Amino acid sequence: MEMKQLEAFVAVVRHNSFSKAADMIYLSQPTISAHISSLENEIGAQLLIRSTRTVYPTQIGKELFHRAKSILALRDEAIGSIKRVDREMGGEISILASTVPAQFLLPEIIAAFQQQYPHIVFDVHQADSLQVAESLLGYRYDFGIVGTSVSSRHLLTVPFYRDRLVLITPKSMIVNQEELYRDLSSFLRQQPFVMRGDGSGTRTEMEQLLHKQGISVRNLNVVSYFHDTQGILSAVSHGMGISFVSKVAAAAYEKTGQIKVYDLGKQAFTRQLHLVFKKAVVLSPVQKVFVSYLENYFTSATFNRYNRRVETK
Template identity: 35%
Template structure:
């Protein structure tokens, strides 16, 4: 039994007081209308209609069913409309995660353009360090994440997004504009916290050059890119940051770039997804939009 169709037929009978008129409205034969009413009466175990010579009227149970049927049919129609809007991307919700650099300096502009194309989709973004965002994706708290370090973790897939350069900057009071790699050991440094993707990449690159964390003079560890930049501006120490985060400070001469001989630090930003998928339609559309905005290695 198609309960929705039966309820539609029942309401038509009540509203027209006629099986014949209801059949015409519903584009059914009169026997089909009778079958729908019989099925409902059998389902609810009661007589729903009074059949009289001067017309058909609902019983007390029929009146009750009619009131509920109208509500059910209204919700059914609204549900179909809502699903259609979701499928057509006229509405939806997407929550993603991002580590500090992409979340603060790269994605806002992309999300703004996406929102202009899909105004009915509500977007939200969690910003945390790389480890936090990777864990959020693993636990499926967000649909996907954008991070600055690829890690080995079962159940996750990393998609290359965009290249990034990490540069060394310091307060302009630092006289040298280039130093030897060995000199780095003596320079006071402001570093990101241990779970930062930027920090992981820097330490990995230095380790390949024979320099460990113990060799460095780290005077302070701070929890965000903005914090380490402000620390460097204040003269607490030099720092490593993404080139994408430092343009204003370099232009305003609040900080200056220091070249380190024989040291170039590059990395990729990655979109991390759960291997089992779980994308909403809107989430998949946003994923594709970001990928098309930043072709690999751009």
């Protein structure tokens, strides 16, 4: 069994494609196919199921995929211990993230990260928080990012960002802020409400915030349900009703004057966003660099200056 065979196999499983794998590791498609065939012959089992549209691993293939990633990570770690880690290091990181981090945090983080490590490529997918935790136990993604607690003895979590919900209203809505802060529950009951769909971390947090105000979803005048934050922001900006969203998600819409934002302070619900990955996985040097970068990013002077600018708008 050779490293090139494992590299080819891991690349095919990651991308569910021989052609995409060939592009990522700079080999021809026939070479990729030859590596996979020789690996299957050596192991004596079929590793991949090839259909007309996609390629995916068999059960034995999934088991080998986890081990192959660890073997390649250990190899890279050994090389990295000798060579200095610098901006020339390359590789790929796959992330499955819930809506807020996928749409509003990761683009900023990845752009800043690639200023230092331009040869590291990211493959970002989006799902709700429950799906992220479940999918991460499968074979495809390196990391997950969620805004709810994850209870699994197979997963590790690294907190990296504290977020909170804010109340958003259409820009045309006239709000008596003194009355709003004095009797929030009464205000919420009187307005048409745009609700987040089931399964999201934001929906869970929203219900907890409402519970603190003595309100259940049944007490609200819910006029629509949206299954992503972007949909809620757009609906509110068009005058459909009011809602709660992540503060970081509301910032861009507030800056362009499409909505009004009310920070509820002590009444608000805060949450910790977590990077999640499997305990059994050996992280490659590229993955370790990203974890370390993410842990420190939101305490950097650059972000603190950015955050203060957003908060003073």
